[in-house]
Amino acid sequence: MTFSSLGLAESLLRAVKEQGYDKPTPIQAQGIPVVLQGKDIMAAAQTGTGKTASFTLPLLHRLSQGRKVGVNQARALVLTPTRELAAQVEASITTYGKYMPLTSMVVYGGVKINPQMMRLRKGTDILVATPGRLLDLYSKNAVKFDHLEVLVLDEADRMLDMGFIHDIRKIIALLPKKRQTLLFSATFSAKIRTLAEGLLQKPVMIEVSPRNTAAKTVKQAVFEVDKSQKSALLSHIVRNNDWQQVLVFMRTKHGANRLVKRLDKDGLRAAAIHGNKTQNARTRALADFKSGKVRVLVATDIAARGIDIIDLPHVVNFELPNISEDYIHRIGRTGRAGSEGEAISLVSADEVELLQDIENLIGQTLVREQEVGFVPSHNVPLTKFNPNAKPNKVNKPKKPKKSKQVYNNSEQGNKKRPQRNNDSRKKKSAGGDSTEKKEPISRKPRRALRPKGVGAKPKR
Numbered sequence: 001m002t003f004s005s006l007g008l009a010e011s012l013l014r015a016v017k018e019q020g021y022d023k024p025t026p027i028q029a030q031g032i033p034v035v036l037q038g039k040d041i042m043a044a045a046q047t048g049t050g051k052t053a054s055f056t057l058p059l060l061h062r063l064s065q066g067r068k069v070g071v072n073q074a075r076a077l078v079l080t081p082t083r084e085l086a087a088q089v090e091a092s093i094t095t096y097g098k099y100m101p102l103t104s105m106v107v108y109g110g111v112k113i114n115p116q117m118m119r120l121r122k123g124t125d126i127l128v129a130t131p132g133r134l135l136d137l138y139s140k141n142a143v144k145f146d147h148l149e150v151l152v153l154d155e156a157d158r159m160l161d162m163g164f165i166h167d168i169r170k171i172i173a174l175l176p177k178k179r180q181t182l183l184f185s186a187t188f189s190a191k192i193r194t195l196a197e198g199l200l201q202k203p204v205m206i207e208v209s210p211r212n213t214a215a216k217t218v219k220q221a222v223f224e225v226d227k228s229q230k231s232a233l234l235s236h237i238v239r240n241n242d243w244q245q246v247l248v249f250m251r252t253k254h255g256a257n258r259l260v261k262r263l264d265k266d267g268l269r270a271a272a273i274h275g276n277k278t279q280n281a282r283t284r285a286l287a288d289f290k291s292g293k294v295r296v297l298v299a300t301d302i303a304a305r306g307i308d309i310i311d312l313p314h315v316v317n318f319e320l321p322n323i324s325e326d327y328i329h330r331i332g333r334t335g336r337a338g339s340e341g342e343a344i345s346l347v348s349a350d351e352v353e354l355l356q357d358i359e360n361l362i363g364q365t366l367v368r369e370q371e372v373g374f375v376p377s378h379n380v381p382l383t384k385f386n387p388n389a390k391p392n393k394v395n396k397p398k399k400p401k402k403s404k405q406v407y408n409n410s411e412q413g414n415k416k417r418p419q420r421n422n423d424s425r426k427k428k429s430a431g432g433d434s435t436e437k438k439e440p441i442s443r444k445p446r447r448a449l450r451p452k453g454v455g456a457k458p459k460r
């Protein structure tokens with residue numbers, strides 16, 4: 001399958017070629033012809049599958065054949081859950097549409113509304129928007145949808161998770177009934193199906209990767225560690241492996257801020273990206289991370305949604321997510337569109353249930369590792385993958401135990417522990433200081449995470 005066999009305009013093929021794409025990804029191969037035919041689609045595709053181009057390319061093609069846009073009108077509307085995703089979708093539209101005489105614009109909250117109102121006066125062929133700001137603009141008569149031809153809901157599942165359902169319904173009520181609608185979602189949950197019912201007309205269903213399967217190109221591993229040691233272990237792993245670009249996921253904004261301070265103290269340039277940060281701060285953090293100025297970007301799930309950094313090599317789950325499916329979204333930040341990536345999770349004893357849920361969801365038991373000097377004193381029990389288990393989609397947040405943070409700053413533990421069989425989980429006293437007293441429990445299969453030649457060699 002080639003891009004030229006999909007029926008796209010020459011000007012689009014040229015832009016695609018410039019991006020260096022050899023062939024369409026599965027979602028593009030399946031989705032583009034259907035969208036070109038003007039049909040509605042309901043597509044289950046995670047980020048990283050090439051889904052943005054799968055709707056952007058045929059959208060540009062179709063709009064290039066229609067009429068000119070009117071004052072304050074939009075001919076196509078793309079709704080996204082977050083500002084970052086909105087900006088990235090619009091950037092893709094600009095990239096792929098650079099040889100087409102079409103206009104596009106992005107609007108989101110957190111920045112001044114007036115410049116957006118001014119720019120909308122002329123109308124825009126494609127408007128990419130987050131729901132709240134779009135409704136604000138509509139209420140000020142800055143945007144009209146009389147000539148709207150296509151509606152795209154990107155990452156619809158996340159929009160529902162973020163509580164945008166009422167805004168989405170309000171927006172849909174403003175749009176012409178006769179239109180093409182494209183709905184993209186990581187999964188086809190019951191909520192998504194309900195939303196789709198009233199929204200799509202005889203949609204073509206497309207599901208590119210088996211449901212809830214983590215990207216195959218991502219190497220995954222769990223590091224067992226005590227909660228109080230997580231920050232120290234993270235610094236240690238980043239420094240020892242000479243990781244230059246790491247995206248770290250935290251559950252809370254405060255946790256993210258705290259971790260940034262800690263990493264900075266450890267001499268690792270870090271920045272946080274979350275909902276309490278201004279749009280400018282978020283944009284700057286992302287730009288610094290992309291340029292290499294910032295080595296560790298610490299993000300909450302919502303803020304990280306839609307961050308697209310090509311070839312992001314490392315993702316760290318500092319804490320496991322409460323919603324198992326977020327694990328898939330998180331690790332989807334790496335190993336994108338065929339490139340290799342690595343995702344590690346720092347897991348403490350109290351997170352074992354979350355780990356079990358994740359393993360049930362992804363259908364595999366994750367490889368476990370321990371780092372000398374960070375061997376947990378609270379044992380992380382073994383999990384047992386149950387293929388028939390129904391993972392809790394929304395786990396109750398676990399209350400963190402109040403424990404004094406004691407950091408192990410000494411670098412005595414920079415070597416991997418020797419392998420031992422899973423069954424022989426004896427604990428030996430290794431002597432030395434308290435952090436070295438416990439014999440690690442190693443499990444099979446086990447593998448070195450370090451790139452060859454970097455970091456410490458396994459202890460023999």
Ligand code: AMP
Nearest residue numbers: 021023024025047048049050051052337
């Ligand atoms: P998305 O799933 O839309 O977030 O895209 C993930 C990444 O894949 C982006 O960085 C795109 O630039 C890249 N990409 C999209 N289509 C292709 C393709 N056909 N071949 C290689 N990379 C692609």
